[in-house]
Amino acid sequence: MRYLVTGGAGFVGSHAVLALLDAGHEVVVLDNLSTGHRKAVPANVIFHEVDLSDYQATARVVAQGAWDGVLHFAALSLVGESMREPLHYLRQNFLTALNLVQACVEHGVKKIVFSSTAALFGGPERLDPIPETALVQPGSPYGESKFMIERVLHWAHELHGLRSACLRYFNATGADPGGRAGEDHRPETHLIPLTIDAALGRRPALRLFGTDYPTRDGSCIRDYVHVTDLADAHICALGQIDNRSVTYNIGSGQGYSNLEVIRSVERVSGRKVPWEAAPRREGDPSHLVADSTTLRQETGWSPRYGDLDQIVETALRWRESHPQGYER
Structure with missing residues (x-):
């Protein structure tokens, strides 16, 4: 199988690239390197330094298909920063995802796995494990931007047949057990x-x-989930969207x-x-x-x-x- 990974030079994206390679798939990475690292991408993986805010550049990469699926990790992801710069977060995360989804629709991509977040549940104070059916009430513009993208994917499926898996991460952490990748944020906030x-x-x-x-x-x-387990969940999710779209929470419980x-x-x-x-x-x-x-x-x-x-x-x-x- 052949997969395009956006944000594949970032923390979770780079571990997903490794999981896909370990499973025998062909991987191509798209990243603007604003927070990712070129050295996090394996030398044998094709890399495109592209910003998703540039629709034409994004569409050129997607048009190279034929992709068996797209995994979308690229995003601004700091809750605290989103509280200080809400409009920037809402605009950047929403428009870059919208560009990617539009390119996927126009060039015949049938599957996309989206890196969503448990920050969708930031409002309610719950003491039980949170299911997918819990009230969505984002407590930050970051969480709000992710929910907006989930709605884009809903309509892309309903009207264009683009099947999606929205994976609502809890706290991703750890590092590749083989030492091939790890967490390197500038600045580090985790x-x-x-x-x-x-x-x-x-x-x-x-x-x-x-x-x-x-x-x-x-x-x-x-809830801390190891980043390698999180990457494995993406491969599992790809197998679930042949004929439908799904939403999953991912955490250790x-x-x-x-x-x-x-x-x-x-x-x-x-x-x-x-x-x-x-x-x-x-x-x-x-x-x-x-x-x-x-x-x-x-x-x-x-x-x-x-x-x-x-x-x-x-x-x-x-x-x-x-x-x-x-x-x-």
Whole structure:
């Protein structure tokens, strides 16, 4: 099979590229490298440095088909930044996805897997695992932009036959167990790599945003899914959209608090994590844990790296072997 991966030089996209290659597929990557890394793309993969906001350039790549499917990861993805620059996030994420979907429709692509988000559920305060049927009430412009794209895909299916899988990620983390790829954001905003860097003495004390949430220890609770398991879920989803469109939540189903993440990093690294309390961040719900029952039942998917210490161990090995990320 032949697949086009947008954002394939980014964190999740690069791991999806590896999963597709490992499964024997041909992969082509499209990325503007605004946040991705050219070195994250394997040398044997065709790469197009293209910005999806340029419709003509996007359409030229899509027209090269024949694609068995497109996997769309490219997006702005920082919740806090979206609260400061809401119109920029709404415009950029929506219009770039719209350009890609239009190009897919015009050039006969039949399948697309979309990197959506659990931030769609940012409004309600829930204490149970969140199913796909939960009320969609984004708590940030980032989450809103993803829901807008889900609606575009709905109508692209209804009116043009473009089948889609919308995969609502919870917290992607970890690194390729073989050391081929890892997490390298500039700046880094994700808790596990920040906690690891604090333990390794590469950054000042970790700032823990919010210690007064209605949770078991006052810190936010999140569902962490290993990025390799997440990549595998995309391949599973591709097999489900031959004749229909689907929406799946992807997470481990296990919630860990921010303080529990700190303790995990301390166990795995054997180092203390310096940290200090900080005010809550706007747009952060107290509790986000996935109910991935539908994905598990329909595809047989289950996380291979479901334990937090396992996830932290792969992330730690990547951070230790790549102290400057891909720029080492």
